[in-house]
Amino acid sequence: MVEGLGRRIVVVEDEPILGSLMSDRLRLIGFESWHAIDAFEAKNLVLQHDADAMIVDLDLGSGPTGMELVLSLSALNPNLGFVLFSNFTPTPWELSSATNLTFVRKKDVKQFHELLQALETVLRYAPTAGTELSWGPATELSALTGKQLKTLELMALGFSNPEIAKELGVSKGAVEQTAKRIYTALGLSEEGKNRRVQAVQLFNRNMGPRRGK
Helix, strand or coil: CCCCCCCEEEEECCCHHHHHHHHHHHHHCCCEEEEECCHHHHHHHHHHHCCCEEEECCCCCCCCCHHHHHHHHHHHCCCCEEEEEECCCCCHHHHCCCCCEEEEEHHHCCCHHHHHHHHHHHHCCCCCCCCCCCCCCCCCCCCCCHHHHHHHHHHHCCCCHHHHHHHHCCCHHHHHHHHHHHHHHCCCCCCCCCHHHHHHHHHHHHHCCCCCC
């Protein structure tokens, strides 16, 4: 069983009682632990304390989702471990979006040690306590939200805007607006090369080429 040994864990749970209980249990077995109720507080805690791992719900109420938080932080630090602890099932794309991530369904957990086993899985690859973390520069895609990243991935797969709209269950106009926000966030100029081509090239450079439809 995983031991705390000063490891630093941020629990991200918008139900205050549950989040506090989890954080308290972690401290009892030797972890340093903090509880955040939303993505903004969680990101500040992770950066402030050089966290080794995060236990995060997918649904965090209003504001950024748990998955958007994971995408943002994994771009900053690939060594950070993530345990998705939620009754919402992540998509295969979401499960592959970070290098050190596992999923535990809340309703399936009967004992706290079951959650600890998942935490152990991601901590095996995290730096030990006291090791200086190198928080490298954000990737070129770190300015994008989860929805924007998914849209860009579909572009890289060769989907047209109408096909992306059908895949995501939104209107064609919504996809066009998302695409414009992607180009703005990536700082792509309207001059010269097609911005869609530039965005796909950035995606492939950072995430690796995608197979076509």
